[in-house]
Amino acid sequence: MKKWLKLSFSLFLITMLTFSLAACTNNTKTQAPKKLEKVRIAEVTRSLFYAPEYVAISKGFYKDEGLDITLTTVPGGDKTMTALLTGAADVALVGSETSIYVYAQGSDDPAINFAQLTQTDGTFLFSRKKIDHFTWDQLKGITFLGQRKGGMPQMVGEYVLKKHGIDPHKDVKLIQNIDYANIANAYASGTGDFVQLFEPTASIFEKEGKGYIVASFGKESGHVPYTSFMAKQSYINKNKGTIEKFTRAIYKAQQWVQTHSAEEIADAVKSYFPDTDPEIMKTVIDRYKNQGSYATDPILDQVEWNNLQNIMKEAGDLPKQVDYKTLVNTAIAEKVMKK
Secondary structure (H helix, E strand, O other): OHHHHHHHHHHHHHHHHHHHHHHHHHHHHHHOOOOOEEEEEEEOOOOHHHHHHHHHHHOOHHHHOOEEEEEEEOOOHHHHHHHHHOOOOOEEEEOOHHHHHHHHOOOOOOEEEEEEEEOOOOEEEEEOOOOOOOOHHHHOOOEEEOOOOOOHHHHHHHHHHHHOOOOOOOOOEEEOOOOHHHHHHHHHOOOOOEEEEEOOHHHHHHHOOOOEEEEEHHHHHOOOOOEEEEEEHHHHHHOHHHHHHHHHHHHHHHHHHHHOOHHHHHHHHHHHOOOOOHHHHHHHHHHHHHOOOEOOOOOOOHHHHHHHHHHHHHOOOOOOOOOHHHHEOOHHHHHHHHO
């Protein structure tokens, strides 16, 4: 009897050990990390204006969706769009006006705006002299260093000037033949009385005593799809699941930015701006948050699209009127937000 009990107990131990090993093996298989899907983003510039994009990477929102993001800065809207159209990038973060330019050239595989990131202009009017009570008519007769012709900053700049009764081609000496990357340096070297600058350059210049921020083009121009994520129609058709995951990650980041302080956001994105003073970063992010520059969801609505085309038309840079549904896909964003 004792022998039988010993044998039974031994068999029980062997069975339990075998079961445990099998369970561990199965558990290892189920917990094995999934292979992440690579998505290449080409951004038009590196800017705190795009903070939610960096938050999506640094907080792991893309990774949570199974995406491995490669981010490359390709200065200039034309170059960014070229990277997208030639297949060097899967997704582009660039001004929505570029999708209109491409479509107007007769592209059979247009760039589709599927997720909006910023909803106002991101530039500021910068003066060499301190102006306690700035009014736009003070620009008459001055030399104004603007942005590249045909780009959103310049078109918004002209739109705002006209809104305040100033003809940008008659009432000011407008300079717009300097490459985007060299505008700040040109102004620092003495070109122009006023300049249209992005952050953090404007705040850095202010801290260095090179001048003063006197107005916001973002506040003056209203909501517009200033920068959005876009992909070729063919890529979206073949990778609907990927685009949905991508948009979900962006939406999570937008909500995170909306509910966290400028200091927390600056800490989350600091690795992308290693040479920028943390205090400057907080100032810039706070300024963009307060004027509503960061979109709180990825939907690009029709009012914004119409405002974009009105601004382009006013600047004489709208090649043709393009229907909202032709170049904007909100179905993915709407699906993500419902879930």
